[in-house]
Amino acid sequence: MLSNIQAKLLIVDDLPENLLALEALIKREDRMVYKALSADEALSLLLQHEFAMAILDVQMPGMNGFELAELMRGTEKTKNIPIVFVSAAGRELNYAFKGYESGAVDFLHKPLDIHAVKSKVNVFVDLYRQSKAMKQQVEELEQARREQEALLKQLQTTQNELEQAVRMRDDFMSIVAHEVRTPLNGLILETQLRKMHLARDNASAFTLDKMHAMVDRDERQIKSLIRLIEDMLDVSRIRTGKLSIRSTRFDLVQLVSNLLQNFAPQVDAAECSVAFTAEQPVVGNWDEFRIEQVISNLLTNALRYGGKSLIDVRVYSHEGQARVEVQDRGIGISEENQKRIFQQFERVSAKTVVAGLGLGLFISEQIVAAHGGSIAVESKINEGALFRVCLPL
Known part of the structure; x- marks a missing residue:
């Protein structure tokens, strides 16, 4: 809500009684009023805080209100703060025109119209809060956009990883099928050859030397299968953190x-x-x-x-x-x-x-x-x- 955005107001006057009177007019629970008795004191406050508006007395010893306004307009931090001038001088001095030239948004003459002061302050405070709220919304939208971009990037990365995993799975299954088939084909051919010799009662095919050679070939093929299976089991153990080391x-x-x-x-x-x-x-x-x-x-x-x-x-x-x-x-x-x-x-x-x-x-x-x-x-x-x-x- 806009009322949750606290507004800071600056009033500058060289007379303490004027500061107290003006503070009493514009102060509320959702506002903070800062008072300065001189332009130098006001500049110090302007560097420390972000103000919704500034009410400046024109006639002050040292630097007057117009000079303070020109300094504010020339500084990045303070150039956009709405300035309202207050003066006890007569209208014939044409201070209002000079005040607008100095960058003021309004000019009030003393004695002040209570309702006019309250109304103008309310307007500028509302504008400040709307501006802050809009800025927060823009920042939130920008943050949401960045988060959405990061999420989309993460999703894209995940999708690429999944596609890579699917390709790896398909490649792996193809490799496994090929690698397992090689020793199995050898064993199948050996078995078929022996069955053929047995069907023909060819006893000469089963001499001791030939049996040794058959067993050696079988052993190599079986060891090849065992190695393939052990490799796959080791990968599973590594993935699950169960690869045991017995030193x-x-x-x-x-x-x-x-x-x-x-x-x-x-x-x-x-x-x-x-x-x-x-x-x-x-x-x-x-x-x-x-x-x-x-x-x-x-x-x-x-x-x-x-x-x-x-x-x-x-x-x-x-x-x-x-x-x-x-x-x-x-x-x-x-x-x-x-x-x-x-x-x-x-x-x-x-x-x-x-x-x-x-x-x-x-x-x-x-x-x-x-x-x-x-x-x-x-x-x-x-x-x-x-x-x-x-x-x-």
Whole structure:
């Protein structure tokens, strides 16, 4: 309501009795009246407060009312305050004309007409309150507009994220279907082949050596399926904050050495070679299974992208950290893709799309972060890639 907006009024007169009389005329509960005995005192009040109007006596010692009005009109803070002049001088001095020239909105002669004074003050107070109310409404509308823009922007962002999530889901389902189908197709073909041999009573197809080869092929396909399932379960654990870390004390050098021995068949199949450099020992408290999972992911990527070249694996300690580096000399990773490869379902390196769910580096980064460590990549196109895992000792 307009009555809730408090109005401040300024009256200036060098005679205290005039100030008291005028204050008595215009004062109300919803108004505050400030009194000044001189122009200098009035200027001080004008700098401190926002006034709805000012009533100035014309004839004052020192700076008179006209000079004060001219100062007010020349100051940004006070130039829009309505000014009403009051004078006891006769009408023949033409003070009213000079007052309007000084920027006054009205001129009153003494003795004052009580009803005229009250009426004029009421008009200017109402105008002030309407102006303030309108200004508040404009500010509220502007604030509402800004909030609406922010909300629309947030909604747009949410919509984009949802669309991205839907695309990721569809891509993920497509990738999963493809990746799961590959080992399953192998198992199905093996099964059909065996059924054919059994139907033909072909016992020579089931010699001990051939059975070993069959079991090895089955085991590889089953392990591939298990790896895919474990990756998906790990993503679920990470999202729900249930990725458990069970730390034990072990030698990181020994873990990597054993892992490289296990990777020997994959290294041969990829037509690569591995150079292993290590200090003895690098011991710390980590989750052995999870750290092995991280290094396995890095080795798998190095074999996949290494371009049948040498892979360097280093384990060492530096500034209170254990470090594992895996460096290949393959196709490399562009600067743009380096920002993406640790995200979920990203499978692009350089311009090559490869097999896998695109979860390995994402899971690896989460595992390393859960240990209080970090994983980083340094790479240029056609110059290979260096992945560095840092773990607190």
